Amino acid sequence: MKKIVFVITKSEVGGAQTWVRDQTNLLKDDFRQIIITNNEGWLSTNNCADKIYFVKEIESKFSVVAFFKILNILVKEKSDIVISSSANAGLYARLAKLFYKHRSIYVSHGWSCIYNGGKLKSLFVGIEKRLSYFTDVILCVSDKDANNAKTVIGIPHDKIKVIRNAVYPQKEKLFKSENYLKLLFVGRLAHPKRLDLLIDAVDKMDNVFLTVVGDGPNRDFYKKSSKVEFIGEIKNFNEFYKYDVFTLISDSEGLPMSALEAASAGLPLLLSNVGGCSELIKTNGLLVDNTVENIINAINSIKNKYDYYQTGAQEIKDIFNLNYYKSEYRYLYLGDKIIEPVKSMA
Incomplete structure (x- = not known):
């Protein structure tokens, strides 16, 4: 049985961590699996891996100590496939390819070098392009990410593979709340999320209420409102079915796992028009620009035609x-051809 090593920078709850958790569960009978991450956290206690290694230094932008620790683990475990998620992990794991032969796969959960590079964007994009030369596959979780990989970063087309994010199905939403609309936000309360805009919108509306699941450094900076309830971080949150609409307002995204979980429960979606979010929307919700006015208009549209959007959500929920x-995934990791089709939104 071949051995997969998942390398991810942080063990805290998040979209990339959820992806790794689900991969270890999905493929637990097909591979021996190992995780390398920074320290104990949500991921280290929510996975089906056979073994976990902690490398605290992986959090540094570049640490020689982290690099050699990771390289030694790969050699010690005789790793066949190394799958890295997040920028730091991808840097260390792909450099290890120069010293230890294995199949190297990097997963882009939204190109941080493009969205968050700031004044150093050109430098970070250049680094990503060079790292791709000794990566066997760049796995993108959305068509948008794949297009950016080709046109912005300049990664060779033959190295890019798209498998859209998907999740284990959530309990199904069956009924709408009476006389009011219950919105749900699930995410880390930090940049690039724009919960501030969503709160401002809800505060100006009648019979619309928002529940916020999550925590983070911006928690105390949001405006207080009687229409907004903060319930903190809930690990393995699975109560999407109790709400009417899932909302995610953000300045950048890959293909957000929380939105996928909500979609799998049959909830209509209200998402910012960024990253791969447009790939989750047909007749099951709306995309918005990040202004309070646009958010209010979109919420009202869903509220006034709720049956239409919920029907659309029910029709495509199994796609996720x-x-x-x-x-x-199995054939990608092994380097073989795909022999079974998957569902699409087409």
């Missing part, structure tokens, strides 16, 4: 089922 993608 991770079980349909098992063979595609």
